[in-house]
Amino acid sequence: MLKLFHEHPEFNEFSLFDTTTGRMSLLAAEDFNALLPGSLPEENGEYIQHAKWPGMELFFGAKPSTHTRFPRRIYFQITRSCNLECPACFIKAHRAGTHVPVNAVMQMISFLSRHGLAEVRLTGGEPTLHPNFIEILHAFQAAGVYVSVGTNGVINQRTLEALAEARGYWLICSLDGNKTTHNSYRGDTYDTILGNLRFLRERNPLLRIRLTTVLTRQNMDQMWHLGQVCREIGAESITIIPLRPQVRDPAIKSSMVTAREFRKVIETMVEVRAAMGVRFTTTIETDYKEQIERDPVFTKRSSCAAGREGTNLDYDEATKTFQVYGCSYSPASDLAASPEIRKPFLAGTFGLDEPEKFLTIWRDDLRWTLFRDLSLKSAACRECVYLHHNLCTGSCPIQNVDYDSLQLNKDVFEQLKKQVAATAEWYCYHQVTDEKGF
Ligand SMILES: C[S@@+](CC[C@H](N)C(=O)[O-])C[C@H]1O[C@@H](n2cnc3c(N)ncnc32)[C@H](O)[C@@H]1O
Numbered sequence: 001m002l003k004l005f006h007e008h009p010e011f012n013e014f015s016l017f018d019t020t021t022g023r024m025s026l027l028a029a030e031d032f033n034a035l036l037p038g039s040l041p042e043e044n045g046e047y048i049q050h051a052k053w054p055g056m057e058l059f060f061g062a063k064p065s066t067h068t069r070f071p072r073r074i075y076f077q078i079t080r081s082c083n084l085e086c087p088a089c090f091i092k093a094h095r096a097g098t099h100v101p102v103n104a105v106m107q108m109i110s111f112l113s114r115h116g117l118a119e120v121r122l123t124g125g126e127p128t129l130h131p132n133f134i135e136i137l138h139a140f141q142a143a144g145v146y147v148s149v150g151t152n153g154v155i156n157q158r159t160l161e162a163l164a165e166a167r168g169y170w171l172i173c174s175l176d177g178n179k180t181t182h183n184s185y186r187g188d189t190y191d192t193i194l195g196n197l198r199f200l201r202e203r204n205p206l207l208r209i210r211l212t213t214v215l216t217r218q219n220m221d222q223m224w225h226l227g228q229v230c231r232e233i234g235a236e237s238i239t240i241i242p243l244r245p246q247v248r249d250p251a252i253k254s255s256m257v258t259a260r261e262f263r264k265v266i267e268t269m270v271e272v273r274a275a276m277g278v279r280f281t282t283t284i285e286t287d288y289k290e291q292i293e294r295d296p297v298f299t300k301r302s303s304c305a306a307g308r309e310g311t312n313l314d315y316d317e318a319t320k321t322f323q324v325y326g327c328s329y330s331p332a333s334d335l336a337a338s339p340e341i342r343k344p345f346l347a348g349t350f351g352l353d354e355p356e357k358f359l360t361i362w363r364d365d366l367r368w369t370l371f372r373d374l375s376l377k378s379a380a381c382r383e384c385v386y387l388h389h390n391l392c393t394g395s396c397p398i399q400n401v402d403y404d405s406l407q408l409n410k411d412v413f414e415q416l417k418k419q420v421a422a423t424a425e426w427y428c429y430h431q432v433t434d435e436k437g438f
Pocket of ligand 1: 082088089090091123124125126127150151152173174212213214241242243244245246247
């Protein structure tokens, strides 16, 4: 299925998503028009318009400049259950965590596909623990939504067999360094994960696999090792995500790399790529932009995609509501955090049988101020030469917020706005290239 999107130029006016490959292509107007079986239909004032032909769907209508008309990718936390409970994890999932009721998931699938969702990232917790995980994967596929699965790779045999049989999805598996380092974060799981990846590769030579590594001081010199693993299991790419400070065990925070160390890792990955052909992605595009893979769905133009091109969809068992928030690193993902701190990051909530409220939430810019109001970024960031040359997206707008300093008896939102405007991203690219010059 091909999905065509006509959007505001900020998000590439004309784009094409192929639900078989899971990739978005940016098109010139004439190529876009040439693909349409007829001319671009007239707009009738509805927020989302939809036209359908065999093998092709067109989504058009409103063209907001602050966000895509509908999220392109949703990170769907289908479960709060996790078999690992990693100390570095921003999600407070645990072994007894609850799953989103399958009926509510099915209703959401129907709603999301009708409004033009390109990709769903099934995540959690550990998504493969959801008792209906495989059914959910197939239901999204049947609805024409591309599925990626964010997993820790510790998967029971039954689910592994089913994953080996499934086709046309993307397996995104965490691996946090060599055996010793990985196991120090994720229990004694390194061999199990590699065994499972080898099994899947053997049963499905075409399976699209990506490794994800959370970058820390402990694994920053293990990029060659990770490159070898990618090669061995035939991974399409590896993503290097610098450790974010929203962790379960505060002691882990001291493992965050500096901007300079991050830069060094990027340089090494460029060498790994040249020597081994291993492609990689990371959070900030740099002067190595040409060697770093683009996100296959998000444009990330002017800022991180959170709340602009994608969102999280989570579930709170206590209130039996879906929770919509831009960033899973923000306090919104911590269901037990104080409501005053969560509120500025939480775009909205809705009941399990009212999926249409999702669109009301997504459309309303006021609910997403911290992500969509780019004037809130620090002056240093807004004026940065790298941002203007589209070498850096400005990355994470909320990275340096000091949550402990917030006074809950005062207006938290105002305090947050001031903090965001005063600080730049921890891994600010400018900081490490300054001395080199542009
Ligand atoms: C929350 S996990 C859920 C999926 C799955 N259970 C897993 O472990 O991959 C999603 C991704 O977030 C990453 N992650 C978790 N905490 C992080 C942090 N503090 N900083 C950066 N990435 C983090 C994980 O390593 C994983 O790749």
